[in-house]
Amino acid sequence: MERLIKKYIKKDDPDILHDLRVWARSELAKLEKEGKTDKGLKKLLKKSSKLRDTDVLYEICDSKKIRKYLKKRHKKLRAKFVEFLKNFKSTPVPLTKRKIQKEKCINALSESFLNKSDEEIHKIRIVIKKCRYAYGMDLKKIQDYLGKAHDYYNCEKLMLKFGKNPKKVVRKKMKYIKKAEKARKKYISSLDFLS
Secondary structure, rough: OOOHHHHHHHHHOOOHHHHHHHHHHHHHHHHHOOOOOEHHHHHHHHHHHHHHHHHHHHHHHHOOOHHHHHHHHHHHHHHHHHHHHOOOOOOEOOOOOOOOOHHHHHHHHHOOOOOHHHHHHHHHHHHHHHHHHHHHOOOOHHHHHHHHHHHHHHHHHHHHHOOOOOOHHHHHOOOOOOHHHHHHHHHHHHOOOOO
């Protein structure tokens, strides 16, 4: 972890930030199995979330005006996050809240993703992410597709804010929701899902 933190402080690289966030999530999942959590890692994920979103949106929103706005926002968010990283402390503590229940995982996967609002899909994605890390469920594809859909949803909101037509972005968002739905159907049919 220290190596990733040092690398990110030195170099503004979205891939390093992504690796740092993935590492933090997997460490939290390991700790949860031991009945612990880590306040420092949770803070790291929270403080880097908007920065990561900005990196992703910069890649998918192709408006010069929006990219200029995102670049400025990224600079501010990165400066704050680097300061946080310089003083970062891992602080494992006993877990007070129970981890996500398997029933919640099953419920998230039992209904179609189609015809759900963007907010509902985002909530489902968060549950799926937690299920994947807590139970080792093979949900990466679904999580990735719903994540892409959410990225395009955020880009759609930005485009509307800047008075741009989001038609192309909405099509891409729907493409990923459909891919997630296909993966969901495949996943639930490939195992005795409800046992």
